[in-house]
Ligand code: PSU
């Protein structure tokens with residue numbers, strides 16, 4: 517056994533029985549949404565995964581361990597403590613484990629722990645990426661490097677337009693990360709279905725996605741895959757107010773000199789405030805939509 521990995525009994529049973537499993541992240545709980553919607557959403561995401569035939573494995577750092585599979589009480593703790601729980605990327609991991617401090621895992625750390633636990637499918641909201649102005653700031657999310665090296669498929673609604681989506685896609689190409697559009701030719705921009713940027717390939721069913729993933733990894737091609745799943749039309753907010761709020765939030769972050777890992781949580785909270793909660797409603801719906809697709813892909817992977 518790995519000295520720092522703890523797999524819950526439910527997830528362990530599913531692993532032993534070869535049942536489909538979907539990994540879920542915890543930064544979205546502690547830093548991505550306000551309490552109590554964060555806990556409600558996390559529980560609803562787990563329920564959605566179950567209803568679609570897979571076992572949920574929410575991942576976080578607790579009690580000096582990398583945990584795959586959390587109890588309701590642990591999810592409640594992460595949500596209620598919010599920013600009191602460290603946002604943990606790959607570089608932060610050894611400090612938190614050594615000091616037994618709690619940590620909310622980003623896409624990067626959730627991927628790496630999922631792979632250690634033997635879980636290949638992971639659902640989230642949006643991935644980090646290359647920030648606007650990265651040519652100066654070098655602010656490129658560690659999520660992209662993790663996608664380059666760790667063999668886990670990330671089902672997401674694309675990435676927010678707080679990022680430079682064109683540069684994000686260039687970076688992924690350089691690092692050999694396939695970007696699949698699920699029933700779309702266009703890379704979605706998180707709250708909205710369109711970004712003006714294309715995907716590498718469009719695939720229209722969970723079975724086709726499972727075939728692609730199995731083929732990639734069987735061929736010895738290590739690394740992740742992005743499955744970009746646009747927010748359903750019925751839940752897509754009006755584009756103009758979201759864009760205006762995004763621009764205003766970015767300007768505010770610059771004015772306040774917000775840097776590093778604080779940037780994404782600050783912008784998410786600001787956009788929510790500026791849209792009167794509309795962005796949060798969209799965020800919840802797109803996460804549920806991703807959980808649904810991830811479970812269906814995990815089921816197909818098991819066939
Ligand atoms: N994008 C979202 N919501 C989020 C995040 C990204 O729409 O909650 C979180 C994810 O956990 C992602 C992290 O891995 O932010 C990226 O942070 P950074 O840009 O600091 O690498």
Ligand code: MN
Pocket residue numbers: 655656657658776777779
């Ligand atoms: Mn960053």
